[in-house]
Amino acid sequence: MTDPNPTxxxxxxxxxxxxCLKTFLPSAYTSNDSxxxxxxxxxxxxxxxxxxLQSKTTPEERQGYIDWLYHCQLPSGGFRGxxxxxxxxxxxxxxxxxWDPANVPATFFALVNLxxxxxxxxxVKRRECLEWLPKVQRADGSFGELVGPEGSIGGPRxxxxxxxxxxxxxxxxxxSETGLEGVPDIxxxxxxxxxxxxxxxxxxxxxxxxxxxxxxxxxxxDFLRRTSNDMKPLPLLSAGSNQSxxxxxxxxxxxxxxxxxxxxxxxxxxxxVTDTGSLDDRVRxxxxxxxxxxxxxxxxxxxxxxxxxxxxxxxxxxGATLMMxxxxxxxxxxxxxxxxxxxxxxxxxxxxxxxxxxxDLLHSYFGMVSLxxxxxxxxxxxxxxxxxxxxxxxxxxxxxxxxx
Amino acid sequence: MExxxxxxxxxxxxxxxxxxxxxxxxxxxxxxxxxxxxxxxATSYLRAVMAANEMSERALNLTKDVISMxxxxxxxxxxxxxxxxxxxxxxxxxxxxLNDVSLKYLKNYQIWxxxxxxxxxxxxxxxxxxxxxxxxxxxxAQDSKNYHVWTYRHWLxxxxxxxxxxxxxxxxxxxxxxxxxxxxxWNHRYMLxxxxxxxxxxxxxxxxxxxxxxxxxEKGKLSVVDExxxxxxxxxxxxxxxxxxxxxxxxxxxxxxxxAAGRGLAEWEGFVSGxxxxxxxxxxxxxxxxxxxxxxxxxKEAEAVRMLTMLKEKFDPIRKNYWDYRIRKLDQAVA
Numbered sequence: 050m051t052d053p054n055p056t057x058x059x060x061x062x063x064x065x066x067x068x069c070l071k072t073f074l075p076s077a078y079t080s081n082d083s084x085x086x087x088x089x090x091x092x093x094x095x096x097x098x099x100x101x102l103q104s105k106t107t108p109e110e111r112q113g114y115i116d117w118l119y120h121c122q123l124p125s126g127g128f129r130g131x132x133x134x135x136x137x138x139x140x141x142x143x144x145x146x147x148w149d150p151a152n153v154p155a156t157f158f159a160l161v162n163l164x165x166x167x168x169x170x171x172x173v174k175r176r177e178c179l180e181w182l183p184k185v186q187r188a189d190g191s192f193g194e195l196v197g198p199e200g201s202i203g204g205p206r207x208x209x210x211x212x213x214x215x216x217x218x219x220x221x222x223x224x225s226e227t228g229l230e231g232v233p234d235i236x237x238x239x240x241x242x243x244x245x246x247x248x249x250x251x252x253x254x255x256x257x258x259x260x261x262x263x264x265x266x267x268x269x270x271d272f273l274r275r276t277s278n279d280m281k282p283l284p285l286l287s288a289g290s291n292q293s294x295x296x297x298x299x300x301x302x303x304x305x306x307x308x309x310x311x312x313x314x315x316x317x318x319x320x321x322v323t324d325t326g327s328l329d330d331r332v333r334x335x336x337x338x339x340x341x342x343x344x345x346x347x348x349x350x351x352x353x354x355x356x357x358x359x360x361x362x363x364x365x366x367x368g369a370t371l372m373m374x375x376x377x378x379x380x381x382x383x384x385x386x387x388x389x390x391x392x393x394x395x396x397x398x399x400x401x402x403x404x405x406x407x408x409d410l411l412h413s414y415f416g417m418v419s420l421x422x423x424x425x426x427x428x429x430x431x432x433x434x435x436x437x438x439x440x441x442x443x444x445x446x447x448x449x450x451x452x453x
Numbered sequence: 454m455e456x457x458x459x460x461x462x463x464x465x466x467x468x469x470x471x472x473x474x475x476x477x478x479x480x481x482x483x484x485x486x487x488x489x490x491x492x493x494x495a496t497s498y499l500r501a502v503m504a505a506n507e508m509s510e511r512a513l514n515l516t517k518d519v520i521s522m523x524x525x526x527x528x529x530x531x532x533x534x535x536x537x538x539x540x541x542x543x544x545x546x547x548x549x550x551l552n553d554v555s556l557k558y559l560k561n562y563q564i565w566x567x568x569x570x571x572x573x574x575x576x577x578x579x580x581x582x583x584x585x586x587x588x589x590x591x592x593x594a595q596d597s598k599n600y601h602v603w604t605y606r607h608w609l610x611x612x613x614x615x616x617x618x619x620x621x622x623x624x625x626x627x628x629x630x631x632x633x634x635x636x637x638x639w640n641h642r643y644m645l646x647x648x649x650x651x652x653x654x655x656x657x658x659x660x661x662x663x664x665x666x667x668x669x670x671e672k673g674k675l676s677v678v679d680e681x682x683x684x685x686x687x688x689x690x691x692x693x694x695x696x697x698x699x700x701x702x703x704x705x706x707x708x709x710x711x712x713a714a715g716r717g718l719a720e721w722e723g724f725v726s727g728x729x730x731x732x733x734x735x736x737x738x739x740x741x742x743x744x745x746x747x748x749x750x751x752x753k754e755a756e757a758v759r760m761l762t763m764l765k766e767k768f769d770p771i772r773k774n775y776w777d778y779r780i781r782k783l784d785q786a787v788a
Contacts, residue, residue: 073487081486083526088484113481120475132474132482133496134528136504140470148503148528162483189653197531204527205566205604250643250673250709259600291673301775302701319633319696328691332727335698335735343770355636355701357598379775 055390057420058398059099059427062413065398066095067105069410085131086121086155086162089114091410093165094437098421098429102165115168118159126177127151128159150195150203151178153185157213160220164441170448175221179232182217185210190239208247208255211240212265215272216435222276223450237273244269245285248292251355252299260303260353263296264366271373271434286374293374301379303351303367307358308392308404348392349384361393361400365415368422369433382423389416456494463511469497470504492522503532508539517550524558530567537571544577552588556595565601569608581613586620590627597628603637607644611652616645633693639702646686647675647713674715683714691724698728698736708742718746729760737768744779754787 069092081088093114096102106114121129125146129135134149141149156178163170185193187202192214194204204210218235244266247254255262270283284290320335350359351367364385371377392404393416399408400416418436421428429438445451458464472493474482495518502512516533519526537547548571555564572578572585592602615621622645628638687710693703711718721742728739744760747753758780765776 076487078486085484116480117475120480140504144506251705340767349771356634
């Protein structure tokens with residue numbers, strides 16, 4: 050545990066992802082059945098970031114995966130999260146289509162998966178998908194997850210859907226309107242308003258600020274910024290604004306040496322307070338804070354909220370958000386790396402959520418990408434907003450509707 | 454295969470629809486899961502009743518079975534809600550079942566959204582059912598920082614306009630008394646005190662979020678300030694700070710309160726200075742506060758740098774790069 054030169058065990062990680070790709074995931078993943086498109090993304094992108102997707106799969110396999118992704122596409126545009134809602138061809142009608150809807154996050158991840166596999170998106174129902182997108186947007190600018198019965202918008206008011214919707218728009222609208230005549234855009238200004246209103250008093254984003262949602266908020270705006278050359282600067286993304294300063298402070302404050310849930314009594318440690326005497330006297334009576342020697346802390350991960358302990362995936366959510374804001378340099382990279390490699394990297398490959406936890410796809414991927422942000426040897430550079438290799442983004446930008 | 458449904462006379466009239474994972478047409482499925490046989494069977498019947506848009510008692514029971522195996526299924530909940538309303542079921546009964554499911558699956562988005570869909574029905578719940586607050590406290594007894602429960606409670610406050618209901622603040626104070634570091638409880642308190650009450654505005658925490666025409670400097674500030682309320686909240690934060698001076702939550706709560714009121718950090722300079730003297734620091738957050746006060750004051754930049762350096766070298770080595778970044782920004786401002 051005190052290895053001064055911890056290593057990223059590439060070979061074990063490759064094995065872990067190949068096992069996830071080519072054999073059945075354990076039954077415990079059944080509760081994640083509806084997120085198969087996300088699990089597919091974590092697996093494919095994992096192998097892509099490791100740089101072995103091409104060498105460890107055959108062209109036939111990759112074509113088979115592409116065909117499966119299109120198998121999840123709906124005739125009316127957009128993608129399902131898993132084939133489990135599909136009644137089979139011929140059975141779909143106006144009365145039951147709400148039970149087999151296109152899903153916003155699944156559509157985004159399906160597109161990313163196709164790009165990772167090198168597909169040219171020519172079979173994507175681009176026009177239909179972009180026509181569907183405004184139907185999932187609410188009057189307040191936010192996005193739901195799907196269109197439910199009677200055209201209702203299903204799913205909570207949630208920044209995750211906003212980010213995925215902005216991602217779909219980014220991938221499919223691109224820089225050229227060719228072929229999209231008459232296709233209405235989403236309400237971009239309302240969308241921006243909603244995102245900006247989500248910043249809370251302590252700088253984070255969402256009702257109860259939490260760094261996964263903070264990532265989604267910043268990612269949403271970054272996706273918009275990438276396709277619009279004439280957009281006016283957004284305070285949240287503009288260095289030096291109050292909003293951006295507060296956000297950076299909040300993000301930097303998430304790094305922590307608290308790696309596990311503290312013992313009960315430690316967590317509840319509070320001083321006995323006497324309310325006699327003046328305020329100044331009471332302050333003077335407090336114990337001194339002991340300085341912390343820099344050499345006493347070797348590992349520091351990230352938490353998702355104030356006063357919580359570290360979790361592997363937050364090294365990604367916080368780090369990626371700082372990357373989008375061009376402020377990754379505030380991170381203590383050495384201690385983050387040691388946290389991931391010494392505390393949550395698993396012997397069989399992959400990463401767990403915390404020290405000693407078994408690996409799972411989500412934490413394995415986000416732990417690894419956090420290291421990729423820091424230039425870990427053997428890992429491909431990752432685009433923080435797309436959450437996939439920079440190679441994927443270059444491929445996207447070579448598609449026809451990106452040629453302006 | 455002999456299954457629970459295939460051998461049940463109640464289901465004899467239904468032809469299940471098997472999972473089509475695409476492999477028959479040559480596709481290679483991704484993220485394949487070793488599904489338990491019971492799940493495969495139950496979902497094949499679910500597809501069949503969904504395809505028929507069946508609104509029935511048996512379909513309702515089937516959704517319960519599928520939810521027990523996959524509570525994150527995104528259409529089964531919507532389908533269930535539709536049946537509940539179509540059959541005019543007793544929603545209080547549904548809530549009590551939901552209580553058990555929620556206590557079993559502590560981290561699940563869909564369960565809480567379903568609850569929100571039920572409580573949204575003005576016909577069934579014209580006013581706030583007080584039992585809700587009791588159940589939420591039961592959830593908080595399991596995990597007082599549960600994100601889903603807090604988000605739901607935030608929604609309840611806005612939907613039923615509960616900002617000034619004594620119970621809300623009482624529960625927050627109870628939870629803060631048990632754990633003064635519960636940042637979610639601090640957030641909720643802020644929303645009760647200062648959150649936007651115009652429910653046509655985005656459902657978020659920002660005070661006066663406004664629209665695109667609102668000047669950035671005005672966002673986050675109350676348009677009407679109740680100075681007594683503000684003073685009371687600042688006093689509340691001070692008492693919490695005295696109980697745990699290294700707890701970040703009340704320090705940032707106080708910053709938020711001052712910002713909403715349009716009052717500056719300097720107002721607390723006297724209080725905060727008491728925490729910082731040569732050789733004796735009572736809270737690193739006080740050092741940060743002073744750094745921010747001095748950074749805003751002409752001629753005091755060197756003092757600000759001294760504070761930031763103290764944080765970097767003595768109290769917060771993990772954030773060395775961040776404190777250096779703050780020092781650089783000050784240097785640039787002076788230069």
